[in-house]
Every structure is written in structure tokens, then in C-alpha cells.
Amino acid sequence: MSFLETPRFPDNISYGSSGGPEYNTSITEVFSGYEARNQNWQYPKHLFNVAYGVKTQASLDALIEFFHAVAGRAHGFRYKDWADYKSCISTGTITYLDQAVGTGDGQASQVVQLKKTYVKGALSSIRNITKPIGATLLVGVNGTLRTTGLSLDTVTGLLTLTPAAANGHAITAGFEFDVPVRFDNDYLSVNLQAFLMGAADVTVREIRV
16 A cells, blocks of 8 residues: 655654563573574564554544554554664764765765664664654765755655765765554554553554655
8 A cells, every 4th residue: 555755644643652672582492491592573663552642632533543544454654763864873963974885986976875874792683764854854975965866765764875975985864763563453443542641552563655
């Protein structure tokens, strides 16, 4: 089915929601007690319970309207993960040096995928950003801010540089981004006596796009 690019899921509801990234790992324990672990997904999928963000009747009305508009699980939409929505840390200020996204090839033009890299010690994980916020984009080439010859596809997260960066020059970027999600159920259960306590499970799950 289709994907709703705008408007995204209400920010005031997502702000109070609970959730985060989920990986998929197979674990086999052998007779000696040692484990064999296999990482099935290179990229995690995020899962959020949005019921906790429904604090008022107005936000409940907005949730019901959004659920009907996307027909339950039928259509995907944008969701702001307030814990991780910037190329920098959530409390930081975006700069054009935040993330390495490519290397110049010196051609007439080139296309690079926006991405965010998470590093801890010798381990790292690269996350492709497919739903960036275009108005927040800052791009650097070889350590200098570039403001011309840039075209960002906010549907895919592909950045086109025309002309391309010089051969070997680092391409960096700063940006905000959304998570592509869908509702996890086709049934929306509303309890008017308990909704202020986040009693219901209304979850949204990240999708690959």
C-alpha cells in the first residue's frame, strides 16, 4: 500500500510514547554452556507504544482520526522518535560535520545515501536514513559547508551533489529524520475510562522502505 509522507504522526503523542530499537538475534546454547549468536538483521526495527502519549481527549481524537486515515496496518507513515531524531545526540545542535555519508568521486554528479553511524569502542552500526527532514539538512565537503548544487529526496534519503565532490573528499551531513512505521494492529481498542493511564496497547512498528 501507499506511504503517507505528510502529515506525520502527531508529535505531541509520540513525545509521550514508549519504545525503541529492536534487533533480531538467534541464540543457540551448546552442551558446554557456551552460546552461538547470529545477528539476523543488519538494521534494527523500532517499536513504539503510542498509548502512553495519549494524555488528553484532543490527543485521543487525533489518534482515532489518524488510525482511520491510514486504515490500520494498510499504510505507512512518518513518526518522530524523540529519543533519536538527529544526526547528532538528541540534546545537541546539528552541524554539517555530524555524519560521514560518502566520498567524492569527481564526476559530473553523484548520489549518496544519508546515514547515521553509532560507534562504541571497536563496534559500530550504520543506519540508513530514508525519511530525512529536508529543511534541516546541512552538507559539508572536505570540512567546508556546501550550500549549492544539492538535491535531497526526502522520500528515500538520497542526496545528489551536482557537481560531485572532488575525488577523495569527505562528504558529511547533519539533519533531522523520521522513522517509517505502520500501526501494528488493524483494531483500535479505546477505553474512555482508562486511556489517560495508557492502559491500552496501541503500537506502531518500523517498516523497511
